[in-house]
Amino acid sequence: MQEFVTATHSMAPEATPSLADAVSAAFAPHGRLAAAEPAYRPRAGQQTMAQAVAATIADAGCLVVEAGTGIGKTYAYLVPALLSGQRVLISTATKALQDQLRGRDIPHLAQVLGLPLRLAMLKGRNSYLCLHRLQQALESGDALPPAYRAPLAQVHRWSLHTRSGDLAELPALDERSPLIPWITSDRDNCLGMACGHWQRCHVNVARREALEADVVVTNHHLFFADLAVRHSGMAELLPTVQVLVFDEAHRLNDTGVQFLGQQVSTGQWLSLARDARLAVHAHARGLAQVEIAARELEHAAQALRQLCGAGPTAQLRWAWQGDAPDEVAPHAWAECLTAGAAACGQVHGALQAVVGMHPELARVAERASQLHQRVEQMRLPPAPGQVRWVGVESGVRLVESPLDVAQALSAQVWGVAPALPGAGDSAPAGMGEPAANVLERSARHRQAWVFTSATLGDEPGLRWFTERCGLEGAHILQVPSPFNYAQQGAWYVPDALPLPADPGHSAALAHWVAPVAEALGGRTLVLTTTTRALHAVAAALRQRWRGSSPLQVLVQGEASKRELLARFRRSGGGLVLVATASFWEGVDVPGDALQCVVIDKLPFPPPGDPLVEARVRQIEARGGRAFSDHALPEAAVALKQGAGRLIRHEDDRGLLVIGDRRLLTQSYGPRLLAALPPMRALQSEAAFQEALAAITRTSTTDRSGP
Structure with missing residues (x-):
């Protein structure tokens, strides 16, 4: 939900003094921070980082900062970013820091600095209650496991008065709860404008408020998910932002590779089977073929899980360079994928007779077709420059991903992607985006990029971080911890x-x-x-x-x-x-x-x-x-x-x-x-x-x- 901090209009840039001077004044021994916080005392490292961020904003440059513990790096980037008067996007690796920035740090600093601003937070879909799927779960009857009914009733009571729909407001609902998929949407099952709750949709409200806000707090998952599919709202937001800050930046690469490839999982199969049943229960009762197909899909998922030894304690990642991972017999692997693809096709075929009865039936049928195609593609050799692997945890994931996010991220930061080994001048400039579009956007929108964390490498160039993220041309700053x-x-x-x-x-x-x-x-x-x-x-x-x-x-x-x-x-x-x-x-x-x-x-x-x-x-x-x-x-x-x-x-x-x-x-x-x-x-x-x-x-x- 968007918040208005100290006023209800946008920030205005300071006419005078310069941003560097304004930052110095804020951190001075008798400045606004010292006056507002009795425990405050100036820290040389914090001021060094803050001035570097200010210079990066003024120059629309790129800065990588390793800030040791105790520097106060959150204030070091927030103060110059807020004082700049420009639109700011802050991305974190964890929901905890995201909530801290939105709920405490930014509102507090806005009041201390006397800055009117509009603040919004944008999370991924699975962080927000989906009103349609809540209604669907409430009407699901015996399809809902009995253990879910009490927590579902609690969610329903909360849904009647929440404004944001952010599930973080429900501390008793664990983020690992199996109820979450029943009451949240994803890009596969969202009905879009065909949904009867479209105008009140919490995801849409959050997106609209983000587009109107001066400062938006989001997370790395959403940032990369949007780069991959242009579907989550960030595509509209990014070009309008002048300052982008990535805190907990050491997590960028590991997060990004999850989204910049493609994957098929037993969880997707089980979700499709569940949603097919619910859709038929609500809109086309008596269609027995869907129940048969859904059961086949569940059997295929269970067979793949058993083949790979998936379970609550499993945490494995298997290489997959040939026809099958080394750990499993190729014929058994092929049988599982064939069964999964066939079952997805059966769900799609069973729904064809009723897709015109309701948009939800059509959406589930489309998902089944897309998932069938993805499974079939996983049976072919991987794309050039991609690595294929299998993740075995409580379920099984088949993943094809790049080795790093350098190409995708550098296209955003620099306007062009780095040359890939052996690719020459033909290397693409962005993930699915023509080079001319990237360059045009870069020319129209001068943006400052700041990446920071307490741990970004073990040598002065921070190459462990910069090479994987395509940031070799960034200004590097290392600020040691003030601790003794x-x-x-x-x-x-x-x-x-x-x-x-x-x-x-x-x-x-x-x-x-x-x-x-x-x-x-x-x-x-x-x-x-x-x-x-x-x-x-x-x-x-x-x-x-x-x-x-x-x-x-x-x-x-x-x-x-x-x-x-x-x-x-x-x-x-x-x-x-x-x-x-x-x-x-x-x-x-x-x-x-x-x-x-x-x-x-x-x-x-x-x-x-x-x-x-x-x-x-x-x-x-x-x-x-x-x-x-x-x-x-x-x-x-x-x-x-x-x-x-x-x-x-x-x-x-x-x-x-x-x-x-x-x-x-x-x-x-x-x-x-x-x-x-x-x-x-x-x-x-x-x-x-x-x-x-x-x-x-x-x-x-x-x-x-x-």
Whole structure:
């Protein structure tokens, strides 16, 4: 929902002074920020970044900023962006930061700076209630699983008074809830203008408000989804925006490759079967052929899931270079895809007799036809420059994607795409967009692009980030953290642990960590590099503390990330959190709730990952070296992210433990050590125990500032 902050008209550019002067005045010791916030004090790094952002806006340039923890980078880009008087789009990787910017940071700064502005937030479709699908679910009868009925009733009561339709207003509705697909739309099942709720549609209202707003907060998923399909509303918004800021920019590439290719999943098959049943139930009862076809589609999905071993604990990515992934028999793979394609065709054929009865029947039939074509295309060789792989989790995804987002993103930033190896002058300028269109848009709209994160590489050029995003021509700025890491933290590598290749490594690590956590009264985060290690460490700790121990183990996957972190933050101790994957970043626990971070082993890219293998082949084809040009930078960035969870505030104190002796014994160790915050090194177990005792005697204070 759009918000009016301090006034109901648009921002107007300052006549005088210059933007640089206005930014300096805002951050001055006696400026507006200092007057409004008692805890504010000027930070040199924050002002350096803010001035760089201001210069980029003035020049319509491109800036990449790695801003260390504690810089205050959010204010550093918001203040110049808001003071510029230009239309601003801010994109984040997470909904949490998106909500923080819209609900707290931007309204607060607008009031402090005395700026009237219109603020809007734009999320993806699955973040908004679909009124049509809610009505459909309420009328679905026995088609709705009984376990969904109570939460559906809660959603219905909320729907009667919500203005935004943003499901984030329902904290009791977990973002992983299986009810979500029943009450939200996607680009496949949206009826468009044929929907009876079109005028009141929450997605459409959000889009209209974004088009009228001075500042729009969105996310990377929506940005790339729009580049891929031009369907989500951003296509109309982007040309009218003069300043674009991407926070949490280190996630851009991984997010973008999900959308810039194509995919087929068992989830899509099951969704099509469900929606075909619902559409027939509502508009063409008695059409038994659809029920038969839907059942065949569900059987095909189940067969593919069983073939690939999909389930709640599966987290695999398989290479797929030939007729089938190496892990499955080609004939069985072909049978599953043939069955899925045939079932999609059966749904389409069964609906042909009734498509004229209601737009929803026609839309489901169209989806079935499109999904049939996509499955058939997946049975052909991949397109040039694309990598094909299979994701196995709770379901199975067949994915064909580019290796990076360089071509698509550079077409937006620079107006032309970078030359691809071997492509010469014929390389396309954009994803499905003629070069002339891109150049014309670039000439008509001078835009400033800012990309920022706390972790964008491990060397001055930040090539880990810029090369994959097509930003080699950007101005690079690295602003170190203001924290006194040497005083606030220390790192240690236990020399008694076996090497990570040893099958007993996880159990030995848990045995070593347990007394540390006991001494701290919990307050420990264990980050693992694999789900296997996650479960092994958690099981060993729970086995040790079963019964009367006051310590409790929280494990990723047993609740949502948001819930686990909320429990950990407010516990005041007594908890040990064991996690992997997404918990290596975006975890902010300032104060003494977290005093020890344990990383089980050096986070090298997993062997066998198809995207990793494809990138390695690309590097070697260009004459590079796979380990030094890919594996080491990846490990350094991941280690930097994991270690960054420890010290989040200038009053924090803590210990970083890395359970991998290779950090000290291998020739690549110094490069990885250079990626760590400059904490002091502990050279022995005795030194570690002394540092641990010092932390247990010291209480930190949780304070927050801009």
